[in-house]
Amino acid sequence: MVARGLTKHFPPDVRAVDGIDLNIGAGKVFGFLGANGSGKTTTIRMLTTLLQPTSGSAQVDGLDVLRQSMEVRRRIGVALQEAGLDLLQTGRELLMLQSRLFGLAGGRLKARVGELLEIVDMTEAADRRIGTYSGGMKRRLDLATALIHDPRILFLDEPTTGLDPISRDAIWRHVRTLNEERGITVFLTTQYLEEADRLAHELAIIDSGKIIAEGSPEEMKASIGADVITVKMPDGGASTEAAAEAAVRGMEGVEDVRSPDGNGTLVIYIKDGARAIAPVVIQLNQAGVEVGEITLARPTLDDVFLQKTGHHLAEAQAAAAREAV
Ligand SMILES: Nc1ncnc2c1ncn2[C@@H]1O[C@H](COP(=O)(O)OP(=O)(O)OP(=O)(O)O)[C@@H](O)[C@H]1O
Ligand SMILES: [Mg+2]
Numbered sequence: 001m002v003a004r005g006l007t008k009h010f011p012p013d014v015r016a017v018d019g020i021d022l023n024i025g026a027g028k029v030f031g032f033l034g035a036n037g038s039g040k041t042t043t044i045r046m047l048t049t050l051l052q053p054t055s056g057s058a059q060v061d062g063l064d065v066l067r068q069s070m071e072v073r074r075r076i077g078v079a080l081q082e083a084g085l086d087l088l089q090t091g092r093e094l095l096m097l098q099s100r101l102f103g104l105a106g107g108r109l110k111a112r113v114g115e116l117l118e119i120v121d122m123t124e125a126a127d128r129r130i131g132t133y134s135g136g137m138k139r140r141l142d143l144a145t146a147l148i149h150d151p152r153i154l155f156l157d158e159p160t161t162g163l164d165p166i167s168r169d170a171i172w173r174h175v176r177t178l179n180e181e182r183g184i185t186v187f188l189t190t191q192y193l194e195e196a197d198r199l200a201h202e203l204a205i206i207d208s209g210k211i212i213a214e215g216s217p218e219e220m221k222a223s224i225g226a227d228v229i230t231v232k233m234p235d236g237g238a239s240t241e242a243a244a245e246a247a248v249r250g251m252e253g254v255e256d257v258r259s260p261d262g263n264g265t266l267v268i269y270i271k272d273g274a275r276a277i278a279p280v281v282i283q284l285n286q287a288g289v290e291v292g293e294i295t296l297a298r299p300t301l302d303d304v305f306l307q308k309t310g311h312h313l314a315e316a317q318a319a320a321a322r323e324a325v
Contacts, residue, residue, distance in 0.1 A: 001022060001023075001024040001030075001047070001058075001059065001060050001061070001153070001185070001187065002022065002023055002024075002058065002059045003020055003021055003022040003043075003047070003056065003057070003058040003059075004021055004056055004057050004058070005019045005020075005021065005055060005056035005057070006019070006020050006021075006022070006043070006046060006053055006056035006057070006058050007019050007020075007053060007054045007055045007056045008039075008042050008043075008046060008051065008053055008054050009054045015208075015209050016039050016042040016209055017039040017042045017043050017046070017053075017209045018039070018208070018209035018210050019056065019209075019210070020039075020043065020056075020204075020206070020209075020210065020211050021211070022058075022204065022211075024185070024187065024202065025185075025202070026061075026152075026185050027179070027183055027185055028179075028185055028186075028201045028202050029175065029176075029179050029185075029186045029188065029199055029200050029201050029202075030185075030186065030187050030188070030200060030201070030202050030203070030204075031188055031189075031190060031195070031196040031199060031200025031202070031203040031204075031217075032044075032187065032188065032189040032190070032203075032204055032206060033189075033190055033191070033192075033193070033196040033203060033204070033205045033206070033301070033313075034189070034191065034205060034206035034207060035191060035207070035313055036191065038206045038207055038208060038209065039206050039208070039209040040157065040158070040189035040206060041080075041081055041157055041189070042209075043189075043206070044078075044080075044155050044157050044187070044189060046058060046065065047060060047065060047155065047187065048060075048065075048072075048073075048076055048078050048155050049065050049066075049069040049072050049073055050078075052066070053066075060072045060075070060076060060153060061075050061076075061152060061153060063075070074149070075151055075152050075153055076151050076152075076153045076154070076155060077146035077147055077148070077149070077151035077153070077154045077155070078146055078154075078155045078157075079139075079142040079143055079145065079146040079154075079155070079156045079157065079159060080157050081157040081158050081161070085130050085138060085141070085142075086130065087129065087130050087131030088129055088130075088131065089129065089130055090126065090127050090128055090129055090130065091117070091122055091125060091126045091127075091128070091130060091133070091137075091141050091144075092113060092117065092126040092127055094130065094141065094145065095113045095116055095117065095141075095144060095145065095148070096109065096113055098145050098148055099112055099113055099148050102148050102149045104148075112148065116144040116147055116148065117144065119144060119147065119174070119177075119178075120140040120141070120143050120144045120174055121140065121170070121174075122137065122140055122141060122144065125137060134167065135162055135163050135164075135167060136163050136164070136166070136167025136168070136170060136171065137167075139159055139160065139163065139167070139171055140170065140171065140174065142159070143156070143159070143171070143174060143175075147178075151184070152183075152184060152185065153184065153185045153186075153187070154178065154184050154185070154186045154187070155187045155188075156175070156186065156187070156188040156189070157188075157189050158189050158190060158191065159171050159175070159188060159190075160172070160190070160192065160195060161190075161191060161192075168195070172195070172198065172199055175188065175199060176199070188200070191313070193300060193301045193302050193305075193313060196217065196301060197217045197300075197301055200216075200217060201216060202214070202215070202216055203215065203216065203217055203220065203301075205220075205301075205304065205305060205308070207305075207308070207309050212305075212308040212309060213304050213305075213308050217301060220301060220304045221298070221299045221300065221301065221303070221304065222299075223304065224255075224269060224299035224303055224304060224307060225255060225269075225271075226253075226255045226256075226269040226270050226271050226273070226299070227269070227270060227271070227272070227273025227274070227276075227296060227297070227298060227299070228267060228268070228269060228270075228273065228296070228297045228298070228299055228300075228303055229267075229268040229270055229273050229276065229277060229280055229294065229295070229296055230265060230266070230267055230268075230294070230295045230297070231244070231265070231266040231267075231268070231280070231284065231291055231292075231293070231294050232264060232265055232291075232292040232293040232294075233264040233265070233266060233284075233289055233290060233291065233292060234264070234290055234292040235264070235290060236259075236263060236264015236265070237264070238262070240264065240289055241259035241262070241264065241266065242259075243287050243288065243289055244259070244266045244284055244287065244289045245257045245258075245259060245266065246287070247283050247284055247286070247287035247289065248266070248268055248280060248283060248284065251270070251276070251279065251280070251283060253270045253271035253272055253276055254268060254269070254270050255269040255270065255271070256268075256269040256307060257269070258306060258307075258310065260306055260310065260311050260312055260315065261311070261312065261315050264292075267303075267306065268280065269299075269303070269307070273296045274296060277294060277296060280294070281294065301313075302314070
């Protein structure tokens with residue numbers, strides 16, 4: 001799957017997807033990580049031929065999404081974020097109906113639906129109404145629907161958003177099995193750092209329509225090249241944050257210093273973090289900055305996000321939520 005300069009502008013001024021390049025190998029699980037409104041669904045809709053790009057190009061399985069859209073559609077399965085399910089239907093009825101649309105009938109239809117229900121562990125619940133399903137069961141049914149025509153490539157738009165940890169784990173397990181045992185290439189979007197980290201072989205982080213980092217989760221975290229010391233400052237106003245940043249910035253081994261959320265938190269990227277903790281505390285105290293709490297960690301994908309954007313992914317989510325109100 002390849003995208004070059006893929007762009008979608010919504011008039012008058014929304015740059016939902018702003019010139020992204022993608023290069024995704026067959027057989028991979030590709031994670032597309034971003035906050036609310038960053039452009040994930042818009043990208044999926046262009047790659048799945050549901051939305052025409054403003055500019056740029058994309059190929060899926062080597063086929064052009066604009067000029068060969070019918071062939072593309074035959075090879076992909078899509079589970080969209082806002083999938084509307086008929087709550088009065090049973091899971092089996094939905095799969096039968098959808099399978100008929102793909103031209104299946106008679107014994108083949110029945111067998112295929114039975115198989116799909118097995119794949120997503122829904123055989124027992126198959127004859128209950130969808131209205132009685134949990135969120136996780138509905139997402140598994142979405143997954144089964146996307147698999148009807150045995151696609152080689154699967155697009156999943158936020159398959160676990162809003163699910164509890166157990167249902168989320170079940171989806172992860174199914175996605176892994178589909179990828180490892182059936183060789184299906186998976187393009188999945190997520191707002192969850194942990195999901196991107198655990199499930200994706202390759203990853204791109206999208207922020208305001210632009211890709212700000214890409215690589216395997218391990219590569220991304222290693223790119224930070226330092227440990228992360230987080231300091232909570234009890235009297236953390238802007239001037240305290242500025243004083244703290246200035247005090248620490250020149251210390252040996254410091255790669256970067258940030259106070260991302262304006263709430264008295266200082267994030268220090270520093271080599272050999274364990275050894276640096278005591279000197280950091282001393283340095284801050286000498287600068288008149290009180291240290292409330294100090295923690296040391298290996299970099300996470302959130303640190304990658306923070307380093308590239310200046311804010312945490314969670315903070316970007318909160319900001320998007322405020323904007324939406
Ligand atoms: N049809 C449309 N008309 C105008 N603006 C749109 C349209 N669709 C999306 N947008 C805008 O484009 C931006 C990207 O939206 P998109 O749905 O791709 O984000 P997302 O990453 O999928 O977000 P979420 O995590 O909330 O699903 C947002 O600012 C959104 O409001
Ligand atoms: Mg979306």
